[in-house]
Amino acid sequence: MKIAIACPGSAVRSSGNAITAQRYARILRSLGHRIVTKPERADLLVALHARKSAAAVRAFRHARPQGRIVLVLTGTDLHPRLDATAAARDALKAADLLVVLEPLARSRLPAALRRKCLVIRQSCEDPVTQRRPVAGRILQVGHLRAAKDPLLAARALRGLAGLELVHLGGEWESGWKGRVQAQMRRNPAYRWRGERSASEVRRELARAWLFVQPSRIEGSSAALIEALCAGVGVLASRAMGNLGTLGESHPGLFAVGDSAALRRLMARALREPGFVARLERISRRIAVLHAPVREAQAWQRLLDRLQKKEPRGHRGRGG
Numbered sequence: 625m626k627i628a629i630a631c632p633g634s635a636v637r638s639s640g641n642a643i644t645a646q647r648y649a650r651i652l653r654s655l656g657h658r659i660v661t662k663p664e665r666a667d668l669l670v671a672l673h674a675r676k677s678a679a680a681v682r683a684f685r686h687a688r689p690q691g692r693i694v695l696v697l698t699g700t701d702l703h704p705r706l707d708a709t710a711a712a713r714d715a716l717k718a719a720d721l722l723v724v725l726e727p728l729a730r731s732r733l734p735a736a737l738r739r740k741c742l743v744i745r746q747s748c749e750d751p752v753t754q755r756r757p758v759a760g761r762i763l764q765v766g767h768l769r770a771a772k773d774p775l776l777a778a779r780a781l782r783g784l785a786g787l788e789l790v791h792l793g794g795e796w797e798s799g800w801k802g803r804v805q806a807q808m809r810r811n812p813a814y815r816w817r818g819e820r821s822a823s824e825v826r827r828e829l830a831r832a833w834l835f836v837q838p839s840r841i842e843g844s845s846a847a848l849i850e851a852l853c854a855g856v857g858v859l860a861s862r863a864m865g866n867l868g869t870l871g872e873s874h875p876g877l878f879a880v881g882d883s884a885a886l887r888r889l890m891a892r893a894l895r896e897p898g899f900v901a902r903l904e905r906i907s908r909r910i911a912v913l914h915a916p917v918r919e920a921q922a923w924q925r926l927l928d929r930l931q932k933k934e935p936r937g938h939r940g941r942g943g
Contacts, residue, residue: 725844726868794819857903
């Protein structure tokens, strides 16, 4: 098949959607398909984000009435409401199949949409295999924007001797850089290092004692999945995407926005080495679900299902 990928914000190569789009292109090529840059020449459009890719979906349906559309519901698609705009509703209706990145997301869809929805967990293609964790070193990977609650973890660790927090991520919403710099002046255990390359993130994961994911709103975090695949223990907010990735009984979860609860988990990790070891074991167990071969197999199942569907416009006998 000739496949086009529509990715909102694709000019920003470090965005979650751009990273996902690049991985999908590699997977689909490995399955024997051709990635094309002109959607009007494609047999299939894979579009990331219902609202932000709505125009691309509409244009493809006009140019290729018999073409297939797979709509991947990413990040803010499911927050606060999937069909909040007419554009998103139109894209959902136009899609032949929907993809969500963690199982809880599917359960939040209306029944009519669940029938055409598949779960395809994101994989980590180049995981950290050799760790040299530095005791007390906590890693946070997330851009500076309100949805990520960038300073929650920094506030939680203040005054906890023996801990340091390394934060990687660029400023995506104005005003955050000044707040982060002010936090560093007050809190020497917190170090924001700005946006870093994928290789630098992996180096930091290799040294991390724990990984923290404090988001208020989260889809399926690629950084969280990298931490799991590296075998790093995770502390994470109960944002829906985190719950779907980690499971609702994960012992490292804390309420969204609750710095005191996160502080208690950090303190427990300091005094109980067994707690950290347990978090690491859980990460390794979850990582199996995010193996690249599993993601490729899931995409093959999706393509097989598309090929079995009736052609668009087919009314069937007696229609």
